[in-house]
Amino acid sequence: MKKSVKYTGTAVDILMYAIMLVQMVYVFTGNVIHELLGAGFFLCLIIHMAIKRKYLPSIPKLRGKSAVRRFSDAVIILLMLSSAALMVSSMDVSRTLLPQVSIIGSAGLHTYLATAVLALSVLHGGMHGYARTKKKKRAALFIALGCVAAIAVGLALVPYLNRHYKTVRIDYSEAISGDKVELHGEKPLVVYFTRLGNTDFNDDADAVSGASLLLADGELMGSDQLIADMISNAVDCDVRAITLTGEKYPSGYGDTVSAAGKELRQNARPPIEDIDIRGYDKIILVYPLWWGRVPMPVATFLEGADFSGKDIYLIATQGSSGYGSSVEDVRKMAAGAEVHKVMSIYCDDIPYSRERIGSWLKELAEE
Ligand SMILES: Cc1cc2nc3c(=O)[nH]c(=O)nc-3n(C[C@H](O)[C@H](O)[C@H](O)COP(=O)(O)O)c2cc1C
CATH class of the missing domain: 3.40.50.360 (Flavodoxin domain)
Structure with missing residues (x-):
């Protein structure tokens, strides 16, 4: 992979993690910024997928893969599915960019999907590190802690901020x-x-x-x-x-x-x-x-x-x-x-x- 593409890929990945965290404190950013950042996130996701496009066809294949690789690919599939669902629910709850789209209109469902995407993204990023490091046990522990923290942010911190700080x-x-x-x-x-x-x-x-x-x-x-x-x-x-x-x-x-x-x-x-x-x-x-x-x-x-x-x-x-x-x-x-x-x-x-x-x-x- 060309160096410039690799650097762009890393920058986009870091940006996506940063956006996800900022999105979780939307009580402070407000709806308009939340929606614009959300659109930015999905744009970054498309760029990320375009950069990784050569890897995508190998994901559904099982033969010749180690257990870790299979697990890692299963995480990617779940991440793609939950990101697609999150994109639909984002349009569904949008009040500024796409106010006319309304299917279920549940902000609760949207928060759960965002939590799933955050936790799976931590797992996905963590699996890259896991594959490279020799300290597997330590890496597994960090990944597990990262996932628990991501779930806690979505299921506890977001509702807490909502209840305490939102008018x-x-x-x-x-x-x-x-x-x-x-x-x-x-x-x-x-x-x-x-x-x-x-x-x-x-x-x-x-x-x-x-x-x-x-x-x-x-x-x-x-x-x-x-x-x-x-x-x-x-x-x-x-x-x-x-x-x-x-x-x-x-x-x-x-x-x-x-x-x-x-x-x-x-x-x-x-x-x-x-x-x-x-x-x-x-x-x-x-x-x-x-x-x-x-x-x-x-x-x-x-x-x-x-x-x-x-x-x-x-x-x-x-x-x-x-x-x-x-x-x-x-x-x-x-x-x-x-x-x-x-x-x-x-x-x-x-x-x-x-x-x-x-x-x-x-x-x-x-x-
Ligand atoms: C004292 C108190 C306890 C609450 N406990 C819970 C709870 O256990 N689970 C929950 O989902 N929401 C809980 N909430 C959030 C409320 O259910 C939510 O703010 C409420 O539905 C808003 O209605 P209101 O503005 O008419 O009070 C609690 C809120 C208060 C003030």
Whole structure:
């Protein structure tokens, strides 16, 4: 290989690793830079593949290859597949470069794919070093540690940064508006719990920016409240917020996490304003996952009313944990109710969930 091509290849590889790391802290870079860097990454990937094009045809062949070489080639195949999936999901979640493309629109899936590409890239780069070095054991250890670190960055650091440092600015009416749906029978009651309204914030939005909140047309808003507003934009329903009557949560995100952890350990039932559910057969419960469970004020609500014979539809929001054990929580707490899992929305996806919610409501209307 010509020296200039080799140097270009090395520079492109280093650039790709650097871009991947910067992409993981997109909470700080913002969406536009994230998308531009993403496009740059895929350009580098194409250059990388063009430089290595002579090697590519040998990858699927198994004969005459050592176990290490087979493993290394399997990693390349997985890396190509996950990179292709990442490229599709990047277009899918793009809001600046390709806003018109929408398939699933899941930022959660995008983060998992990016984590897979990062970990496999570490493995792929590491295998090159492994093939060259005589200190195989040490190389294997470094590669394993690198992969664990890459997975930890994607699955722990990114959600952590998202929860602690992200305030998303949204256009409120655009976020909540969409197709209208007509439900048969009694109108449902939407009950939601959110940090806002249950937290000692002062009125200065900037003072709490970076606290995992939405700024809807400049006004602070809880994510789960926005979901409730999306539902009430789509169907005729009543909406009630679960509101603490006693001590509220502290304004700091980390402090709220600690306070909620303490409540959970004590199995506390913080007092809330009364919500009358009589007269409603269908209750749509919108709640954030706290410590993988329903927040304790939601437990107060569920245990404080008679749900027998009612349908409860669960919409959870979360930073990575799916439903956690919240579905089992609700089944135990709301005795006699029929509990339905509807959707668990990744926090980044919340402002863009109107269509998904509308589709579910259409299904509900047809039941
Ligand atoms: C006290 C607390 C605990 C949390 N625990 C989890 C968790 O265990 N798993 C998870 O995926 N997200 C967790 N999160 C993130 C929230 O689920 C996410 O921020 C929420 O869905 C946003 O809704 P909100 O703005 O209406 O509060 C936690 C957030 C807080 C404040």
